[in-house]
Amino acid sequence: MFIFFCFLPLIVFSLAFLALPLVRLFSASVEGELGWSIYGEILSNPRYMQSLLDTVLVSLAVTIAALLVATTAALFLTHNRFRGRSLLIASLTFPLAFPGVVIGFLMILLGGRQGLVNNISSNVFDTRLVFAYSMVGLFFGYLYFSIPRVLLTVMATAEKLDPALVEAARSLGAAPLQVLRDVTLPGLAPALIASGAIAFATAMGAFGTAFTLATDIDVLPMVIYTEFTLSANIAMACALSVLLGLVTWVLLMFARSLTGTSIAASG
Amino acid sequence: MTGTELQLLGCAKTFGGKTKALLPTDLVVKPGEILGLLGPSGCGKTTMLRIMAGLETPDAGGKVLFDDEDVTKVPIEHRSIGMVFQSYALFPNMSVRQNVGYGLKVRGIDGPERDGRVDEVMAFCRLEGLADRAIDQLSGGQRQRVALARAVAPRPRVLLLDEPLSALDAALRDTLRDELAMILRGLSMTAVFVTHDQSEAMAIADSIAVMKAGRIEQRAAPEVLYRDPQTDFVASFVGGANRLAGRFEDGELHLDGGTLKTGIEGNQPDHIFIRQEDIQISSPDVSALRGTVIGRVYLGTHTKLTIAGVSETPLVVSLQGATAPQIGEIVGLDIPATSLIHF
Ligand SMILES: Nc1ncnc2c1ncn2[C@@H]1O[C@H](COP(=O)(O)OP(=O)(O)O)[C@@H](O)[C@H]1O
Ligand SMILES: [Mg+2]
Numbered sequence: 001m002f003i004f005f006c007f008l009p010l011i012v013f014s015l016a017f018l019a020l021p022l023v024r025l026f027s028a029s030v031e032g033e034l035g036w037s038i039y040g041e042i043l044s045n046p047r048y049m050q051s052l053l054d055t056v057l058v059s060l061a062v063t064i065a066a067l068l069v070a071t072t073a074a075l076f077l078t079h080n081r082f083r084g085r086s087l088l089i090a091s092l093t094f095p096l097a098f099p100g101v102v103i104g105f106l107m108i109l110l111g112g113r114q115g116l117v118n119n120i121s122s123n124v125f126d127t128r129l130v131f132a133y134s135m136v137g138l139f140f141g142y143l144y145f146s147i148p149r150v151l152l153t154v155m156a157t158a159e160k161l162d163p164a165l166v167e168a169a170r171s172l173g174a175a176p177l178q179v180l181r182d183v184t185l186p187g188l189a190p191a192l193i194a195s196g197a198i199a200f201a202t203a204m205g206a207f208g209t210a211f212t213l214a215t216d217i218d219v220l221p222m223v224i225y226t227e228f229t230l231s232a233n234i235a236m237a238c239a240l241s242v243l244l245g246l247v248t249w250v251l252l253m254f255a256r257s258l259t260g261t262s263i264a265a266s267g
Numbered sequence: 268m269t270g271t272e273l274q275l276l277g278c279a280k281t282f283g284g285k286t287k288a289l290l291p292t293d294l295v296v297k298p299g300e301i302l303g304l305l306g307p308s309g310c311g312k313t314t315m316l317r318i319m320a321g322l323e324t325p326d327a328g329g330k331v332l333f334d335d336e337d338v339t340k341v342p343i344e345h346r347s348i349g350m351v352f353q354s355y356a357l358f359p360n361m362s363v364r365q366n367v368g369y370g371l372k373v374r375g376i377d378g379p380e381r382d383g384r385v386d387e388v389m390a391f392c393r394l395e396g397l398a399d400r401a402i403d404q405l406s407g408g409q410r411q412r413v414a415l416a417r418a419v420a421p422r423p424r425v426l427l428l429d430e431p432l433s434a435l436d437a438a439l440r441d442t443l444r445d446e447l448a449m450i451l452r453g454l455s456m457t458a459v460f461v462t463h464d465q466s467e468a469m470a471i472a473d474s475i476a477v478m479k480a481g482r483i484e485q486r487a488a489p490e491v492l493y494r495d496p497q498t499d500f501v502a503s504f505v506g507g508a509n510r511l512a513g514r515f516e517d518g519e520l521h522l523d524g525g526t527l528k529t530g531i532e533g534n535q536p537d538h539i540f541i542r543q544e545d546i547q548i549s550s551p552d553v554s555a556l557r558g559t560v561i562g563r564v565y566l567g568t569h570t571k572l573t574i575a576g577v578s579e580t581p582l583v584v585s586l587q588g589a590t591a592p593q594i595g596e597i598v599g600l601d602i603p604a605t606s607l608i609h610f
Contacts, residue, residue, distance in 0.1 A: 164354050167322055167343070169373075170343045171344070171348060171350040171418070172417065173370055173421065175344065178373050182358070182369070183358060186360040189360075
């Protein structure tokens with residue numbers, strides 16, 4: 001009985017905030033004039049499929065880049081003590097508080113037509129360098145808010161790794177890269193999987209940044225927004241949302257099983 | 268004996284410019300010798316071991332030699348040492364076989380050669396049948412032997428062990444201590460192991476360096492340390508000897524509980540030591556030295572008595588035989604002059 005009461009909040013939460021809205025979303029998607037064939041319509045529409053592919057690719061690129069940058073930084077910060085370290089760590093978490101719109105502003109300030117990078121490159125190299133309004137701008141924007149999430153998770157785990165493990169590997173003759181491959185990364189694996197999943201899912205669903213940078217970025221959340229507000233095609237917006245959720249979920253499951261087997265087979 | 272001679276020359280270690288973990292130390296471990304580093308917690312044992320391993324560099328001027336080769340600046344991965352860590356530090360993502368074979372793997376030794384050596388070492392360390400186990404399926408004693416097997420598999424020049432028994436249950440420790448002693452002896456490899464437990468050091472080592480506050484107090488074979496300690500610290504820490512402090516007069520030591528004939532002439536110390544098993548209990552009427560029993564622990568082969576009122580601190584007496592006095596009894600103490608330890 002007591003156990004049941006412990007589960008109660010989880011059950012209520014799952015039903016109220018996950019299951020019910022999802023069921024409603026799904027039923028709304030097939031209640032339009034196309035009925036169930038709306039999903040066939042999506043699959044045969046090159047614009048939708050292209051935007052899905054672009055969304056997956058940019059999210060994947062962001063996840064990989066964030067894991068690389070954040071893991072390197074986390075390992076450095078864990079093993080080195082220096083003046084201003086805590087201040088640096090505190091300020092690295094800064095982007096967490098920003099909404100996507102602000103991240104978009106920052107990207108425009110950096111890579112827009114009047115941006116810092118363009119000003120410098122125009123004056124010094126006499127070439128225009130504008131990347132804010134494209135997938136590249138989106139990539140950097142997403143990277144900017146993904147790195148802190150990954151960094152914090154990886155650092156928390158890196159600090160708990162027994163330093164004797166690395167010393168043991170070295171005592172057995174392992175070179176630094178072998179230590180990284182055989183000891184450090186396997187030790188960090190749970191954190192890398194968890195934070196990579198969060199980074200990927202967040203990037204798949206991010207909207208504010210794309211909306212701010214706008215013009216020619218067609219990621220799936222933008223398409224959903226357009227269908228919903230401009231075309232008032234509610235069934236299509238719902239169907240695309242279901243697709244977005246489903247693809248993210250399947251890819252995360254796939255990555256999880258893949259890393260699971262690779263960890264078991266390592267060594 | 269085969270093996271590498273290990274030498275420390277003037278090795279000291281200061282942490283953060285002020286903590287002197289190790290004072291300048293010279294030490295030679297002969298080829299094939301098993302040296303025990305014995306001392307209380309914080310005396311610098313691990314620091315010395317890590318200098319030997321190459322995990323710490325000694326302060327300027329210190330040197331580490333393997334045979335005639337100066338390895339002071341050689342990092343641990345190129346020193347060819349085997350190390351057993353206090354926590355064992357087994358790789359949790361690898362099986363027992365993968366752990367034991369890791370040192371061979373990173374040296375590029377593969378296939379039958381690696382498997383053969385791993386099987387050989389595992390048999391030697393009594394790990395048959397455990398090859399495919401995961402680390403978290405092993406008992407404490409098995410983990411310790413996996414750590415040992417992993418360290419010796421690549422045939423290191425020197426084997427270093429940091430408190431290899433301290434992570435184990437007290438109930439198992441005695442058996443595993445004797446087993447470890449046998450395995451180490453069978454390896455005939457130069458070995459240094461750290462412990463804070465004198466019986467462990469006695470059981471395993473050929474030679475013991477007793478450490479206190481960053482320096483070696485005495486370095487000798489176990490029986491020499493026990494029979495002939497050179498400092499107060501060695502007498503009490505290694506031998507568990509009792510300290511008797513009082514006023515000397517004409518070869519007699521005047522204590523709270525009476526007088527003790529010492530037979531000491533000339534330079535008279537203000538305190539002497541007497542080992543627990545060298546004190547006999549007798550009748551208080553005939554003895555020149557008396558005290559009250561305040562503690563009594565029956566241990567099967569002997570009884571440990573704590574006796575107050577003899578000297579400043581209570582005396583511990585280890586008594587063989589069945590008829591030990593009870594708590595509260597006043598007893599006489601016979602202390603033969605020939606058993607006294609003084610400096
Ligand atoms: N990395 C370190 N930084 C600062 N002080 C240290 C470090 N390692 C050890 N010490 C200090 O050096 C002294 C000796 O430590 P250690 O060699 O670990 O002792 P033991 O192994 O005998 O218990 C202790 O006072 C300890 O606090
Ligand atoms: Mg220690």
